[in-house]
Amino acid sequence: MAEASKQDLIVGVDLGGTKILAGVFTSQLKLLQTAKLTTKADRGFSSVVERIARCVLDAVDEADTSVKHVRAVGIGAPGAVDPTEGEVIFAPNLKWEKAPLKAELEKRLGVPVFAENDCNVCTLGVHEVEFKGKPRELLGIFLGTGIGAGLIIDGKLYGGFNRTAGEVGHMVLEVNGPKCGCGNQGCFEALASRIAIFREISKRIKDGGKTILTDKLVENVIEEAAEYTGIAIANLVNILSPEVVVLGGGIMDALEDEMLSIIVETAHDYAMPGTMKDVEIVASKLGDHAGITGAAVLARQHAKGS
Amino acid sequence: MAEASKQDLIVGVDLGGTKILAGVFTSQLKLLQTAKLTTKADRGFSSVVERIARCVLDAVDEADTSVKHVRAVGIGAPGAVDPTEGEVIFAPNLKWEKAPLKAELEKRLGVPVFAENDCNVCTLGVHEVEFKGKPRELLGIFLGTGIGAGLIIDGKLYGGFNRTAGEVGHMVLEVNGPKCGCGNQGCFEALASRIAIFREISKRIKDGGKTILTDKLVENVIEEAAEYTGIAIANLVNILSPEVVVLGGGIMDALEDEMLSIIVETAHDYAMPGTMKDVEIVASKLGDHAGITGAAVLARQHAKGS
Numbered sequence: 001m002a003e004a005s006k007q008d009l010i011v012g013v014d015l016g017g018t019k020i021l022a023g024v025f026t027s028q029l030k031l032l033q034t035a036k037l038t039t040k041a042d043r044g045f046s047s048v049v050e051r052i053a054r055c056v057l058d059a060v061d062e063a064d065t066s067v068k069h070v071r072a073v074g075i076g077a078p079g080a081v082d083p084t085e086g087e088v089i090f091a092p093n094l095k096w097e098k099a100p101l102k103a104e105l106e107k108r109l110g111v112p113v114f115a116e117n118d119c120n121v122c123t124l125g126v127h128e129v130e131f132k133g134k135p136r137e138l139l140g141i142f143l144g145t146g147i148g149a150g151l152i153i154d155g156k157l158y159g160g161f162n163r164t165a166g167e168v169g170h171m172v173l174e175v176n177g178p179k180c181g182c183g184n185q186g187c188f189e190a191l192a193s194r195i196a197i198f199r200e201i202s203k204r205i206k207d208g209g210k211t212i213l214t215d216k217l218v219e220n221v222i223e224e225a226a227e228y229t230g231i232a233i234a235n236l237v238n239i240l241s242p243e244v245v246v247l248g249g250g251i252m253d254a255l256e257d258e259m260l261s262i263i264v265e266t267a268h269d270y271a272m273p274g275t276m277k278d279v280e281i282v283a284s285k286l287g288d289h290a291g292i293t294g295a296a297v298l299a300r301q302h303a304k305g306s
Numbered sequence: 307m308a309e310a311s312k313q314d315l316i317v318g319v320d321l322g323g324t325k326i327l328a329g330v331f332t333s334q335l336k337l338l339q340t341a342k343l344t345t346k347a348d349r350g351f352s353s354v355v356e357r358i359a360r361c362v363l364d365a366v367d368e369a370d371t372s373v374k375h376v377r378a379v380g381i382g383a384p385g386a387v388d389p390t391e392g393e394v395i396f397a398p399n400l401k402w403e404k405a406p407l408k409a410e411l412e413k414r415l416g417v418p419v420f421a422e423n424d425c426n427v428c429t430l431g432v433h434e435v436e437f438k439g440k441p442r443e444l445l446g447i448f449l450g451t452g453i454g455a456g457l458i459i460d461g462k463l464y465g466g467f468n469r470t471a472g473e474v475g476h477m478v479l480e481v482n483g484p485k486c487g488c489g490n491q492g493c494f495e496a497l498a499s500r501i502a503i504f505r506e507i508s509k510r511i512k513d514g515g516k517t518i519l520t521d522k523l524v525e526n527v528i529e530e531a532a533e534y535t536g537i538a539i540a541n542l543v544n545i546l547s548p549e550v551v552v553l554g555g556g557i558m559d560a561l562e563d564e565m566l567s568i569i570v571e572t573a574h575d576y577a578m579p580g581t582m583k584d585v586e587i588v589a590s591k592l593g594d595h596a597g598i599t600g601a602a603v604l605a606r607q608h609a610k611g612s
Contacts, residue, residue: 080580089580090579090580092579135467136467137466137467149545153459153460153464154459154460158459159547160443160546160547160548161441161442161443161547161548161549161584161585162547162580162581162582162583162584162585163547164544164547164578164580164581165545165546165547166545167544167545167578167581168544168545170544170576170578171541171544171545172479172537172540172541172576173478173479173480173481174479174480174481174482174492175479175480175483175534175537176480177481182578184575184576186480228481231478231481234478235477235478235541236545238470238473238474238476238477239455239471239472239473239474239477239542239545239546240466240471240545241465241466241467241468241469241470241471242466242467243467270476270478270490272470272473272476272488273396273398274386274395274396274468274470275468275470275473276468277468278467278468279467279468
């Protein structure tokens with residue numbers, strides 16, 4: 001690799017409740033190498049920061065370069081983030097509150113760090129890499145263990161007054177529906193996340209014993225999750241009128257063929273006339289790399305002037 | 307009235323499915339006079355435009371002035387509106403599609419006309435007059451015969467890709483809930499609008515005959531409508547993170563004392579931690595005049611340069 005490109009590297013970090021993934025990118029967003037560590041959130045904030053820094057250095061080392069060739073680091077964190085201060089306002093999965101992520105990571109790495117909410121970062125990555133930054137209004141929805149989203153409004157990431165916008169997972173779709181981890185009932189996340197799907201499958205197997213075909217039962221549960229997702233998208237299209245809705249996350253990556261057509265059909269059934277005109281509903285192709293890619297885009301945007 | 311102020315008048319028009327209300331305002335948004343006509347939408351677009359123009363001239367005449375002293379006319383219409391062209395893209399209540407409202411009204415009045423969706427116009431009026439234009443993110447929700455909303459994002463009215471943003475009335479809150487006029491089930495509008503409240507009261511009186519106290523029954527139905535409204539607001543706060551949520555419309559104007567505290571409490575119960583920090587949920591005081599006031603604000607904004 002030429003020395004010139006080495007001086008222009010970017011690292012994107014995807015910080016999750018259980019694992020840390022770091023990726024080294026060229027300034028053209030070509031992924032060179034990755035590294036992975038477990039998060040071990042129970043050891044506390046300082047320990048996690050040390051592990052993130054180690055993961056970044058591991059990835060840089062895998063790419064046969066050093067951190068002095070890294071222009072900036074971007075990181076997506078699972079919680080509400082103040083992107084100006086780089087502070088994690090709160091992240092329930094990590095048990096963090098007012099955690100100075102940017103400041104502490106910069107101390108350890110000696111490189112500018114930029115932080116954002118994880119779903120915002122994924123949405124930014126999809127917007128920039130898969131849509132060339134063109135749609136002015138884009139909604140990214142990520143179906144995994146939980147459900148989250150990010151909003152691009154007027155071409156930029158949108159956080160709202162409390163930097164908490166995009167909490168679509170706790171949109172109530174069925175007032176007396178199944179219990180959600182948040183304490184409410186009938187949240188989108190309680191109807192269509194990985195946890196919801198597994199819970200529903202176990203429940204129906206238990207109810208029906210072995211008298212019914214398990215394959216068909218699983219298919220039905222996944223179809224219903226897709227229908228709820230379609231209804232959630234219709235609600236969001238009615239409220240926000242985006243140009244593009246992109247779906248990502250582990251559930252979509254694994255079940256796109258089974259779910260996407262049902263999602264699109266249901267969304268069209270439920271949305272108001274006129275709201276769906278020329279609106280695209282598609283699955284992201286970034287898969288597991290959405291987080292690190294988006295974090296690299298975030299770092300590149302902010303480091304442009306530097 | 308001094309000649310100077312007369313030359314700087316603004317007319318705001320609230321175009322509804324059944325009536326047209328026009329108000330003559332000073333440039334400081336002081337309401338001088340109003341006039342009202344029925345819409346008679348069944349007579350078709352040209353006839354309605356003629357009636358709107360007549361209503362504007364009636365209001366101007368009531369204010370003892372003439373249209374040559376009017377700098378601009380603003381109008382809120384019940385449907386999706388392209389504010390640049392002043393075209394009503396579609397308005398189901400009026401049976402209009404691609405109706406050139408601005409162009410036709412300008413022909414008849416000889417004054418610049420600016421058009422927007424009616425809920426957007428009401429939200430603009432509330433934002434400017436009751437909040438001095440300060441909140442960067444404000445959500446206006448209007449509970450009447452139906453339910454609609456307007457969004458202020460980054461200090462400006464937000465319409466989204468198809469100019470249809472704010473269709474909160476058809477957010478599904480209860481997948482298998484009561485039938486909505488739109489064909490879906492369990493929409494916010496089917497649970498908390500005037501039509502929903504009346505339907506529920508009639509149903510329960512019929513079911514219970516005279517064995518229960520009607521007063522208590524009406525109270526229960528109104529409490530439930532308030533709870534659904536609180537859940538809808540929690541959904542919207544989770545999604546959009548606004549600084550202020552303002553409630554208006556006929557139902558709120560009539561039942562603020564009975565509903566507001568339940569709405570606020572339920573919204574706080576259902577919203578995610580952190581999303582409600584310093585968020586205000588309040589009732590508008592503009593009442594019936596929200597539409598004409600907002601339309602006047604719209605006209606004043608656009609006519610500033612002229």
